[in-house]
Amino acid sequence: MQTLTLTRPDDWHLHLRDGAALKAVLPHTARQFARAVVMPNLKPPVRSVADAAAYRERILAALPAGSQFEPLMTLYLTENTRPEEIVAAKASSFVKAVKYYPAGATTNSDLGVADLRRCDPIFETMERLDLPLLLHGEVTDGCVDIFDREKVFIEKYLIPLISKFPRLRVVLEHVTTADAVQFVLSAPATVAATITPQHLLFNRNALFQGGLRPHFYCLPVLKREEHRAALLQAATSGNPKFFLGTDSAPHPRGSKESACGCAGCYSALHALELYAEAFESADALDKLEGFASFHGPDFYRLPRNTEQITLNKTTWRIPEELPFPESGLAPLRAGEEITWQMA
Ligand code: NCD
Ligand code: ZN
DSSP: OEEEEEOOOOOEEEEESSSHHHHHHHHHHHHHHEEEEEOOSSOOOOEEEEHHHHHHHHHHHHOTTTTTOOOEEEOOOTOOOOHHHHHHHHHHEEEEEEEEBTTTTSSSSSSSSOOGGHHHHHHHHHHHTTEEEEOOOOOOOOOOOOHHHHHHHHHIIIIIHHHTTOOOOOEOOOOOOHHHHHHHHHTTTTTEEEEOOHHHHHHGGGGGSSSSGGGGGOSSSSHHHHHHHHHHHHHOOOOOTTOOOOOBBBOOOHSSSTTTTOOOOTTTTHHHHHHHHHHHHHTOGHHHHHHHIHHHHHHHTTTOOOEHHHHEEEEEOOOOOOOOTTTOOTTTTTTTTEEEEEE
């Protein structure tokens, strides 16, 4: 296949940051996607509808002239979030979900939740009002091996959560394991998952290829090949429970190439090309449009986009570095060739 025409996709999990960083990365996402679910892990996090409204205005102000891109906002769940905030979120037209971070799990998650069960009154309100819950599905218990944290989260927290709140719509974000795929497949239709390009294309060997490779480090961390294979199978299966969420998470080069490097892969520049490569490797390019453009809006109960985009089979080189505050930004697979290109 030499060209691929798709309904314009959306990104259902994205980090846009703020200020000069926002300005640097937003045009990449706005070029590829019509909408994106914007993660709330700013410093301080986006905890109220008022915070979300102000952040949304900053995003709109940073858009390139003429862009129709629509940010879909989320609130950051804390142990102090009140049911009234959920009611206000639902009443706003722009807050589409609430994001749970386990305290200390990842970038800017210090104010996250130490014990998910403490938020039951919030989940009750979200279930009643039908506001989706987005989960960073990892335990942070230092006794649990980092490669097992998703599986343990599912067993310890997620299975009890969905049996307690059977009508709550839940997205298990950036799934990384065969265990998560199995769980989502066996769960009711209220449970879905996003999958990143890096988890479809790479296994954990990429972290250590010839030396330590910080630009492949994200959370949840890359897993074994058998898990990557299960994710690729799920993404290309046509099952509407799985949809596109890049988790593109920019950090300045200096913060990644460090004795204690930050987690996050930057893929907003070339996300669709990366996904196309993954789907092509499974001989499933015909399943890309459902995954990228239909399953997400259907789950969120938003209209599908009507515009189209085209990808051409053309080889180009991913830049070594992109402009970004402090020390520049290395995109995923910087300096390497890629065989699809968005027109
Ligand atoms: C994200 C970030 O940098 O904000 N990093 C990442 O590795 N995915 C946070 C997150 O989603 O865990
Ligand atoms: Zn994320």
